[in-house]
Amino acid sequence: MSDIILETTDLTKHYGGVHALEGANFALKKGEHVAIMGDNGAGKSTFVRQITGVEQRTRGTVKFDGAEVNFAGPIDAREAGIETVFQTLALADDLNVPDNLFLGREKTKWNFLGPFRFLDYKAMRDDTMAGLEKTAVKIPNIKNTIRNMSGGQRQCVAIARTATFASKLTIMDEPTAALGVQETEQVENIIRTLKEQGESLILVSHNMRQVFDLVDRIIVFRRGRIVANLRKEDTDGQDVVAYITGAKTGAEFEGAA
Amino acid sequence: MSDTSQGTGGLAFDKSKRQWPNEINVFGALILIILIFEGLGAAIMGQSFLFDSNGRFDSIFNEARLKIIILQVSIIGIIALGVTQVIISGGIDLSSGSVVGAAAMIAMSFAQVAEVNGSPNPKAVFGPAWMDLPIIVPIFVGLAIGVLAGMVNGMFVAIAKIPPFIATLGMMVSARGVAKWWTSGQPVSFPTESYGMIGGGMMPVVIFVVLAITFHIIMTQTIYGKHTYAIGSNEAAARMSGINVGRHKILVYAIAGMLAGLSAVVLTSKNLTAQSGMGIIYELDAIAMAVIGGVSLAGGRGSIIGTVIGALIFGVIISGFTFLRLDAYYQEMVKGAIIVGAVVLDQWRQQRAAMKA
Numbered sequence: 001m002s003d004i005i006l007e008t009t010d011l012t013k014h015y016g017g018v019h020a021l022e023g024a025n026f027a028l029k030k031g032e033h034v035a036i037m038g039d040n041g042a043g044k045s046t047f048v049r050q051i052t053g054v055e056q057r058t059r060g061t062v063k064f065d066g067a068e069v070n071f072a073g074p075i076d077a078r079e080a081g082i083e084t085v086f087q088t089l090a091l092a093d094d095l096n097v098p099d100n101l102f103l104g105r106e107k108t109k110w111n112f113l114g115p116f117r118f119l120d121y122k123a124m125r126d127d128t129m130a131g132l133e134k135t136a137v138k139i140p141n142i143k144n145t146i147r148n149m150s151g152g153q154r155q156c157v158a159i160a161r162t163a164t165f166a167s168k169l170t171i172m173d174e175p176t177a178a179l180g181v182q183e184t185e186q187v188e189n190i191i192r193t194l195k196e197q198g199e200s201l202i203l204v205s206h207n208m209r210q211v212f213d214l215v216d217r218i219i220v221f222r223r224g225r226i227v228a229n230l231r232k233e234d235t236d237g238q239d240v241v242a243y244i245t246g247a248k249t250g251a252e253f254e255g256a257a
Numbered sequence: 258m259s260d261t262s263q264g265t266g267g268l269a270f271d272k273s274k275r276q277w278p279n280e281i282n283v284f285g286a287l288i289l290i291i292l293i294f295e296g297l298g299a300a301i302m303g304q305s306f307l308f309d310s311n312g313r314f315d316s317i318f319n320e321a322r323l324k325i326i327i328l329q330v331s332i333i334g335i336i337a338l339g340v341t342q343v344i345i346s347g348g349i350d351l352s353s354g355s356v357v358g359a360a361a362m363i364a365m366s367f368a369q370v371a372e373v374n375g376s377p378n379p380k381a382v383f384g385p386a387w388m389d390l391p392i393i394v395p396i397f398v399g400l401a402i403g404v405l406a407g408m409v410n411g412m413f414v415a416i417a418k419i420p421p422f423i424a425t426l427g428m429m430v431s432a433r434g435v436a437k438w439w440t441s442g443q444p445v446s447f448p449t450e451s452y453g454m455i456g457g458g459m460m461p462v463v464i465f466v467v468l469a470i471t472f473h474i475i476m477t478q479t480i481y482g483k484h485t486y487a488i489g490s491n492e493a494a495a496r497m498s499g500i501n502v503g504r505h506k507i508l509v510y511a512i513a514g515m516l517a518g519l520s521a522v523v524l525t526s527k528n529l530t531a532q533s534g535m536g537i538i539y540e541l542d543a544i545a546m547a548v549i550g551g552v553s554l555a556g557g558r559g560s561i562i563g564t565v566i567g568a569l570i571f572g573v574i575i576s577g578f579t580f581l582r583l584d585a586y587y588q589e590m591v592k593g594a595i596i597v598g599a600v601v602l603d604q605w606r607q608q609r610a611a612m613k614a
């Protein structure tokens with residue numbers, strides 16, 4: 001077995017004439033934390049959507065945990081062990097915290113009742129408490145609907161959801177974009193916890209300080225292409241910005257963008 | 258990392274932060290409306306609305322009026338239970354009244370007796386081989402017609418992606434057509450004695466209450482209920498979470514159709530006849546009951562309990578106008594105003610919810 005958890009080869013996505021993602025070759029080691037940076041519209045979220053099966057890629061291959069995968073949808077990806085916090089939060093406003101954490105994978109009893117099988121509210125509540133405890137997320141009352149929560153609290157719920165379920169790879173697309181200082185810190189703490197537990201992570205972020213604080217390696221996207229692959233020790237903020245803006249392009253990616 | 262003073266893992270349980278269930282507001286409205294009619298009754302009519310002011314009954318209540326209210330409410334209430342689920346899932350069902358008409362005509366045809374007072378049934382739809390059937394046959398037919406209509410609605414919405422308003426409007430017109438076509442507009446009468454018992458006496462109320470309890474449990478305790486709320490709340494999130502949204506919607510519309518079919522069985526059994534015009538405007542009454550009861554037309558919010566209280570409010574208002582001897586014309590006008598008023602109230606609630614979010 002190799003120690004590579006995720007590998008993409010020539011991963012490409014075109015939306016009609018828009019080449020949102022072009023020939024992305026990317027590899028992630030087990031337990032490694034990698035940041036993806038790049039300007040708005042550079043193709044970061046598109047990259048995430050191809051890996052997680054939210055969309056079907058135009059071209060290329062994805063290898064996950066040693067085997068080539070073709071996820072038909074995000075559920076396939078989740079079942080394979082990829083937990084994702086999407087940029088647009090997939091939360092149901094009118095449901096409470098445990099309901100959202102377990103949406104689509106509810107704990108049930110009396111399963112012979114098929115679609116009318118009963119929810120095991122107690123088990124889900126207990127697991128929610130454990131998950132929130134693990135991530136140190138503060139929520140006034142988990143029985144309240146998400147609608148009445150602040151943007152930060154919602155984000156925490158979405159992140160607690162990924163942290164509650166053991167996974168092989170966690171992907172977060174701009175998890176702190178809408179958060180205040182304290183909430184950002186909470187999310188960063190969750191990410192550190194994941195690192196301690198040896199879980200692999202892809203973090204899409206625009207926040208330079210955060211990226212240098214948290215990850216081992218930085219990938220830069222520009223106009224749909226990967227233009228740099230930088231170990232944290234070998235680079236600095238100015239350098240990364242140069243790649244983002246196009247002032248510089250990594251030697252091995254020359255001619256790409 | 259965690260603020261232990263706030264409890265485990267930083268979790269704080271603040272009872273004051275618990276949400277106030279909307280059903281309590283709706284129930285308050287019911288009490289308020291009853292009090293208004295009591296006041297008007299005392300002022301205008303010189304008698305009580307719901308209480309026994311003439312010593313006619315054994316209890317303190319005007320049992321006759323209470324009975325009329327709940328009986329009136331029950332048959333449309335059965336439809337409203339299904340409509341509630343459809344609206345919570347983010348849809349709408351305008352076809353239920355017409356489905357009642359079609360199911361009433363067809364189910365009744367399988368409930369007829371061969372002979373009336375020694376001569377052949379003058380309203381016979383089928384030959385004698387298809388008459389005097391066991392009660393289960395017309396019930397099954399009524400439910401099946403409803404399920405079929407509901408599934409067609411659901412498939413247009415879920416697979417063809419036609420807006421629910423349009424899909425069910427089409428069904429509204431078509432199902433009414435079926436009801437008229439079935440006997441070329443002739444009423445279908447003379448059911449078997451056992452069929453007549455389904456909706457006899459207070460049976461409609463019993464059926465309504467049993468169904469309301471059943472669907473209350475289903476909506477609050479089962480995966481079907483949870484996914485219905487989830488889809489109405491955020492369809493994209495539901496899909497992302499792995500819920501088979503299309504299949505679920507078809508199921509929701511099919512259940513709503515089934516309840517409309519059942520309502521048709523109860524109604525025809527109560528009236529001992531089926532007419533092609535049965536159930537006209539029931540869909541709007543049912544929607545009004547749900548919306549009055551706090552079911553949001555935006556989806557995701559509302560409950561069976563709310564709809565039951567909404568149905569009672571609806572029944573109390575209609576009965577209250579009869580009590581005040583208001584002309585039937587005025588009653589219809591007021592009913593229209595109630596429906597629009599309920600939607601306005603819903604819009605206002607939605608705006609308030611959006612402001613909070």
Ligand SMILES: Nc1ncnc2c1ncn2[C@@H]1O[C@H](COP(=O)(O)OP(=O)(O)OP(=O)(O)O)[C@@H](O)[C@H]1O
Pocket residue numbers: 015018019020038039040041042043044045046047087
């Ligand atoms: N469904 C779509 N149809 C057509 N074009 C799309 C679609 N989704 C994304 N795009 C385009 O693809 C490009 C990449 O978008 P993407 O969302 O991946 O950017 P991003 O790097 O995540 O940006 P941001 O930092 O703003 O989130 C953009 O030009 C965008 O307009």
Ligand SMILES: [Mg+2]
Pocket residue numbers: 044045046087173
């Ligand atoms: Mg993005």
